[in-house]
Amino acid sequence: DTEVTQTPKHLVMGMTNKKSLKCEQHMGHRAMYWYKQKAKKPPELMFVYSYEKLSINESVPSRFSPECPNSSLLNLHLHALQPEDSALYLCASSQLANNEQFFGPGTRLTVL
Amino acid sequence: RKEVEQDPGPFNVPEGATVAFNCTYSNSASQSFFWYRQDCRKEPKLLMSVYSSGNEDGRFTAQLNRASQYISLLIRDSKLSDSATYLCVVPGAGSYQLTFGKGTKLSVIP
Numbered sequence: 146d147t148e149v150t151q152t153p154k155h156l157v158m159g160m161t162n163k164k165s166l167k168c169e170q171h172m173g174h175r176a177m178y179w180y181k182q183k184a185k186k187p188p189e190l191m192f193v194y195s196y197e198k199l200s201i202n203e204s205v206p207s208r209f210s211p212e213c214p215n216s217s218l219l220n221l222h223l224h225a226l227q228p229e230d231s232a233l234y235l236c237a238s239s240q241l242a243n244n245e246q247f248f249g250p251g252t253r254l255t256v257l
Numbered sequence: 258r259k260e261v262e263q264d265p266g267p268f269n270v271p272e273g274a275t276v277a278f279n280c281t282y283s284n285s286a287s288q289s290f291f292w293y294r295q296d297c298r299k300e301p302k303l304l305m306s307v308y309s310s311g312n313e314d315g316r317f318t319a320q321l322n323r324a325s326q327y328i329s330l331l332i333r334d335s336k337l338s339d340s341a342t343y344l345c346v347v348p349g350a351g352s353y354q355l356t357f358g359k360g361t362k363l364s365v366i367p
Contacts, residue, residue, distance in 0.1 A: 239353065249300060251299075
């Protein structure tokens with residue numbers, strides 16, 4: 146099973162809402178990632194978890210809050226977002242020995 | 258030199274053509290390299306990994322030139338389904354980080 150799943154597929158939220166994005170993998174990978182991708186741009190790394198510990202936070206605003214409840218799950222909690230945060234949010238996972246990252250289908254987020 | 262640089266294209270080629278993309282990178286310590294393809298409004302999918310001088314998988318061949326710090330992807334006998342954006346990806350300075358090129362758009366025309 147080489148699949149990373151993400152829910153929801155689409156999300157529309159207002160600037161005062163609180164919502165969460167979810168990601169799951171069952172490949173035994175110990176590194177998980179959140180990326181943000183705007184149209185016609187490459188993915189931008191937001192957070193990296195290795196062994197369920199946050200190892201990289203690429204200066205992301207605090208309105209994005211990641212959480213890794215266990216080695217298979219990764220959440221991204223959203224609060225007080227801005228319209229410019231509208232994007233495709235991608236989750237990925239990889240083994241630690243190499244860096245082949247496998248991406249989920251993404252959540253397309255629209256902030257009104 | 259930028260960390261990862263690709264020709265953005267677009268490359269418009271007829272079915273059956275051979276097309277090559279090049280990618281240059283700045284981190285001479287990088288040991289592994291990746292090509293991903295991304296369809297419109299979809300996630301990036303791993304196409305090929307390159308750990309030594311090159312890799313071949315059917316119609317796709319990736320070559321690595323460490324001395325000149327570039328990677329190439331060759332697609333032979335192009336199919337309509339090859340139309341996508343091809344992302345060159347190189348490990349970044351930190352652990353587990355990947356640096357993505359901006360992508361090269363390929364359109365295969367009937």
